[in-house]
Amino acid sequence: MRYFALLRIFMANSLQLELEYRANLLIDFVSSLLGFASGLVVIYAMFNHATAIGGWSLPEAIALFGVFMIFEAFIEVFLYPNLGKLPDYVRTGNMDFTLLKPLSSQFLVSFRYFNIWRAPDAIVGLALVGYGMIETGGLRPASILLAAVMLLAGAVTTYAIWCMLTTTAFWWVRVSNVMELFNAFFVAGRFPITAFPTWVRVILTFIVPIAFITTVPASAAVGRLDWPMALGSLAIAGGFLLLSHLFWRWAVANYTSASS
Amino acid sequence: MKTTLIRRLRLARVLLSVTLAAFIEYRAEVLIWMIAGTLPLIMMFIWMGLAANGPVGGYAAADFAAYFLLVFIVRQFTVCWVVQPLSREIRLGEMSARLMRPLDPYWVHVADHIIALVMRFPIVPPVVLLGLVLTGALAKLSIAASPLFLLAIAGAWLIRFNMHYSLGLVAFWTDQATSFEGLLFTIYMVFGGALFPIDLLPPTAQEVIALTPFHYLIGFPVDVMLGKLSGIELLRGFGMQMLWTLVFIGTRQLAWRNGLKRYSAVGA
Numbered sequence: 120m121r122y123f124a125l126l127r128i129f130m131a132n133s134l135q136l137e138l139e140y141r142a143n144l145l146i147d148f149v150s151s152l153l154g155f156a157s158g159l160v161v162i163y164a165m166f167n168h169a170t171a172i173g174g175w176s177l178p179e180a181i182a183l184f185g186v187f188m189i190f191e192a193f194i195e196v197f198l199y200p201n202l203g204k205l206p207d208y209v210r211t212g213n214m215d216f217t218l219l220k221p222l223s224s225q226f227l228v229s230f231r232y233f234n235i236w237r238a239p240d241a242i243v244g245l246a247l248v249g250y251g252m253i254e255t256g257g258l259r260p261a262s263i264l265l266a267a268v269m270l271l272a273g274a275v276t277t278y279a280i281w282c283m284l285t286t287t288a289f290w291w292v293r294v295s296n297v298m299e300l301f302n303a304f305f306v307a308g309r310f311p312i313t314a315f316p317t318w319v320r321v322i323l324t325f326i327v328p329i330a331f332i333t334t335v336p337a338s339a340a341v342g343r344l345d346w347p348m349a350l351g352s353l354a355i356a357g358g359f360l361l362l363s364h365l366f367w368r369w370a371v372a373n374y375t376s377a378s379s
Numbered sequence: 380m381k382t383t384l385i386r387r388l389r390l391a392r393v394l395l396s397v398t399l400a401a402f403i404e405y406r407a408e409v410l411i412w413m414i415a416g417t418l419p420l421i422m423m424f425i426w427m428g429l430a431a432n433g434p435v436g437g438y439a440a441a442d443f444a445a446y447f448l449l450v451f452i453v454r455q456f457t458v459c460w461v462v463q464p465l466s467r468e469i470r471l472g473e474m475s476a477r478l479m480r481p482l483d484p485y486w487v488h489v490a491d492h493i494i495a496l497v498m499r500f501p502i503v504p505p506v507v508l509l510g511l512v513l514t515g516a517l518a519k520l521s522i523a524a525s526p527l528f529l530l531a532i533a534g535a536w537l538i539r540f541n542m543h544y545s546l547g548l549v550a551f552w553t554d555q556a557t558s559f560e561g562l563l564f565t566i567y568m569v570f571g572g573a574l575f576p577i578d579l580l581p582p583t584a585q586e587v588i589a590l591t592p593f594h595y596l597i598g599f600p601v602d603v604m605l606g607k608l609s610g611i612e613l614l615r616g617f618g619m620q621m622l623w624t625l626v627f628i629g630t631r632q633l634a635w636r637n638g639l640k641r642y643s644a645v646g647a
Binding site for chain 2: 146147149150153154157160161164165167168169172173297299300302303304306307310314315316319
């Protein structure tokens with residue numbers, strides 16, 4: 120309960136902070152718009168010459184792109200402003216203050232700041248998912264609920280991967296590149312996993328589980344989800360979250376501060 | 380005469396040892412940055428899948444493989460990250476120390492970027508060659524065009540580096556320079572042809588894109604190596620590369636001169 124109250128204070132505080140820098144607003148808006156347009160241009164170029172990508176029709180592919188946009192927004196709003204700062208905390212020694220507070224340090228490092236200006240991306244993404252659902256089978260409560268659960272599982276998995284990658288900052292201070300590494304795989308998430316050759320599919324399912332992050336929620340939305348994948352998604356989310364927490368605890372236990 | 384030669388040789392030796400030292404120190408990062416440039420390869424898989432049952436817009440699967448592997452190589456050898464460090468130097472006043480040296484800071488960044496290219500040499504070409512062999516796309520390349528391909532990459536590098544340097548100099552006026560970089564990147568990827576060959580678009584769109592600098596950063600060098608361009612088209616392409624190079628060198632010099640005045644005016 121205390122953590123929810125804190126979350127609310129952090130959000131209000133971030134909002135105040137963001138309102139100081141309103142110049143960001145326009146640039147963020149334009150870059151959202153461009154990202155959206157470029158994504159649609161790619162889909163347009165593909166469907167101009169084909170009727171399906173990896174067995175996915177145009178509305179289904181649009182719904183998938185919507186899911187991809189939601190996760191991009193999730194990363195920009197929550198993960199990047201928080202976990203992205205971890206290497207700096209470690210380098211400057213500010214991590215010490217975080218550890219001194221009577222709270223879970225993982226919580227504090229993960230949910231302190233919010234870049235709300237990128238949140239509209241998520242709304243556009245939701246609209247695209249909605250469009251895909253209407254075109255394929257309608258907005259049924261069951262599929263909405265299922266898609267929401269799968270989105271949540273995907274968000275947990277994304278968070279856990281990011282958290283583990285940035286936790287390596289405790290050992291390698293120059294970790295910003297490691298986040299690039301996640302992006303390198305994440306960009307594959309705007310296309311259905313079935314569109315890739317088998318060996319790439321294996322990598323994107325079992326090694327970097329991008330398939331569970333984007334393809335599975337989109338499948339749930341357009342009514343083509345198979346249950347093993349859905350259950351796998353939940354299992355992976357739980358497993359990765361636990362793993363990230365254990366890794367964090369271990370990293371903090373081995374942390375020796377910047378000065379020592 | 381003899382002493383200048385000795386001086387240059389010594390300079391080259393120093394530069395080489397610096398390159399080696401940097402390579403050894405940052406080899407893991409170089410590898411990560413190379414993996415981070417995989418978007419063209421992801422697009423390659425998708426387009427090859429679409430072309431599995433027959434050519435798409437004149438591209439067979441092997442054509443797509445050749446196209447995107449060349450995109451990958453062009454992107455790797457025109458890599459440019461100058462906006463971040465340059466705008467930081469200006470914002471935080473680190474530029475003051477650099478101005479004390481009898482050398483335009485421009486050349487320091489140029490050297491940095493050239494070194495990054497040298498580091499890619501042992502890895503990128505073999506990987507691309509392997510990819511070309513595995514996808515059966517090697518025959519799609521026009522080997523005779525290799526010298527022109529290198530020339531086009533050099534042109535692309537000059538445009539891109541001076542464009543980004545100019546953007547970095549925007550930091551003299553506003554602290555938002557780095558946010559513009561994201562916008563530029565999106566346009567560059569689409570118009571450059573890193574996500575799909577632009578000849579899959581309607582002719583009007585192609586003509587518009589061919590006027591922008593972005594086409595000459597990726598699409599044009601790739602088309603050169605694929606042997607797609609006639610003599611006239613080659614002349615026109617290289618002419619456009621030269622034009623855009625001059626435009627951005629001019630922009631950079633203008634921004635540098637005016638920005639520097641502002642910088643001293645601030646009294647940093």
